[in-house]
Amino acid sequence: MTTQTPTTEATQTAPLLMKVRGMSMSYGEGAQENKIIENLDLDVEFGQFISIVGPSGVGKTTLLRCLSGLLRPKAGTIEVSGTQISGPHPDLAVVFQDYSRSLMPWMTTRENVAFPLQGKGMGKTERNNLADENLAAVGLAGQGDKFPWEMSGGMQQRVAIARALAYNAKVLLMDEPFASVDAQTRFDLEDLVLDLQHKLGVTILLVTHDIDEALYLADKVVVIAEKPATVVDEIITDFGDTRDQLATKADPRFAEARARILVRLRKD
Known part of the structure; x- marks a missing residue:
């Protein structure tokens, strides 16, 4: 050290x-x-x-x-x-401490991950594919149709991390x-x-x-x-x-x- x-x-x-x-x-x-x-x-x-x-x-x-x-x-x-x-x-992308408030409960996990990508001008299919790729990267493959309230706290935080990764920012805060x-x-x-x-x-x-x-x-x-x-x-x-x-x-x-x-x- x-x-x-x-x-x-x-x-x-x-x-x-x-x-x-x-x-x-x-x-x-x-x-x-x-x-x-x-x-x-x-x-x-x-x-x-x-x-x-x-x-x-x-x-x-x-x-x-x-x-x-x-x-x-x-x-x-x-x-x-x-x-x-x-x-x-x-x-820059931010992952907050309070994952329960950072995810929108009326959206599926796929929609939560894909939502910020609308500002990048991506089409719906591209957004959803990128969301699924990043959900798989954090160990949530096949979970895109679930809602946040159906998942454990640890899984919800994985969704928040997947959303930040999908945004493709250079710095993750x-x-x-x-x-x-x-x-x-x-x-x-x-x-x-x-x-x-x-x-x-x-x-x-x-x-x-x-x-x-x-x-x-x-x-x-x-x-x-x-x-x-x-x-x-x-x-x-x-x-x-x-x-x-x-x-x-x-x-x-x-x-x-x-x-x-x-x-x-x-x-x-």
């Missing part, structure tokens, strides 16, 4: 898909201003899996909404593929997507996302308060803490492409990194 301080443009050599510089976000004005995030920098390379970990209430969801273009930060810049974003961007399922389903979904990331080469940013999840999934773990929140540490993992829920987490380097993150978070 090696550690790394936040990179700068002078030392960055790999091409960047996303670049965040000096991002700050607050609510209210003057004496009532509540600063959530301040002067945050982040570099995301093509095909990278980054976990952003921090304590509950630190502003992780606010950060993800800013990165997705759903919220406009008060200061700083966010660039995707070299273009500064000021709203939702076609290269995930907001604590496994927090609402049981432990075994969580492990299964983590391994599913790792497998999809390796097969498809999609870039993933995942925010979580679960340190083990952050380390297990990511190529790089970004630790945010303090009030207002900012990046306090970065850890480059070197567990390889093939990971195992038991063996990887039993690696002494895993325990070392977990302890490092805990120390940084307890300073908050």
Whole structure:
């Protein structure tokens, strides 16, 4: 396990898909201003899996909404593929924590996956075929005619992931997507996302308060803490492409990194 301080443009050599510089976000004005995030920098390379970990209430969801273009930060810049974003961007797709609200209950799973593709000008047959392909990719082949309420929580979250994949965005933003399922389903979904990331080469940013999840999934773990929140540490993992829920987490380097993150978070 090696550690790394936040990179700068002078030392960055790999091409960047996303670049965040000096991002700050607050609510209210003057004496009532509540600063959530301040002067945050982040570099995301093509095909990278980054976990952003921090304590509950630190502003992780606010950060993800800013990165997705759903919220406009008060200061700083966010660039995707070299273009500064000021709203939702076609290269970004979001998987929310609350899958039950992100899926429309009156639509079948196929229709839920296909619905965002209408904005890309695809015909119905093409949309449905692409929806079925991506449902199969997340282990739901043949389930396209079911409604979300007929499926378990884990299956519903798979549908949400399939919808994001079908959109063919360059960056998949995930907001604590496994927090609402049981432990075994969580492990299964983590391994599913790792497998999809390796097969498809999609870039993933995942925010979580679960340190083990952050380390297990990511190529790089970004630790945010303090009030207002900012990046306090970065850890480059070197567990390889093939990971195992038991063996990887039993690696002494895993325990070392977990302890490092805990120390940084307890300073908050």
